Amino acid sequence: MEGCHFINGELELTSEKDLQPLVDTLVQGGMDCLTLHQEGGLWHGRLELFAGEGNYSEPRQLVAHLFAILAELPEPVLPLWQGCLRKEMDLGYQSGTAPILQNRLPAAQLLGLAEQGLDLVVTLYPGEVLA
Numbered sequence: 001m002e003g004c005h006f007i008n009g010e011l012e013l014t015s016e017k018d019l020q021p022l023v024d025t026l027v028q029g030g031m032d033c034l035t036l037h038q039e040g041g042l043w044h045g046r047l048e049l050f051a052g053e054g055n056y057s058e059p060r061q062l063v064a065h066l067f068a069i070l071a072e073l074p075e076p077v078l079p080l081w082q083g084c085l086r087k088e089m090d091l092g093y094q095s096g097t098a099p100i101l102q103n104r105l106p107a108a109q110l111l112g113l114a115e116q117g118l119d120l121v122v123t124l125y126p127g128e129v130l131a
Helices: 020-028 059-071 075-082 107-115
Strands: 005-015 031-039 042-049 086-094 119-125
Touching: 005 020, 005 059, 020 031, 020 042, 020 075, 042 059, 059 086, 059 107, 107 119
Parallel strands: 086 119
Antiparallel strands: 005 042, 005 086, 031 042
16 A cells, blocks of 8 residues: 555645636646536636646645735736635645655744635545555
8 A cells, every 4th residue: 555645736626707817827827627617606617737847745834835826916816716615725645555644834824824814624535455
């Protein structure tokens, strides 16, 4: 079985308004749109952030890149970002048998997530099931 490791970070958004212009801007900044749809009168978007060479090795790098993208949001899409009913940064990990894994987000990054109105979610994906 593979060891524990950080997999990815997904940005989950929910809004009463069409998120397409915001999603287009986030994609231009380096994110991939995994899904964007309307359901029950609300718009839901899920985006994944990648480093230039693929996935990040730890969440601290990913969060720094996210902040850089958000700092460059153009004025016309800021109301869409600010008006989201739900904003979550979901950090995904693959579980495993070893080693013990610790990733640290500095206090400044936690404060930055809060200032952006982002909830932090940590998802643990199960390892392979042995037969």
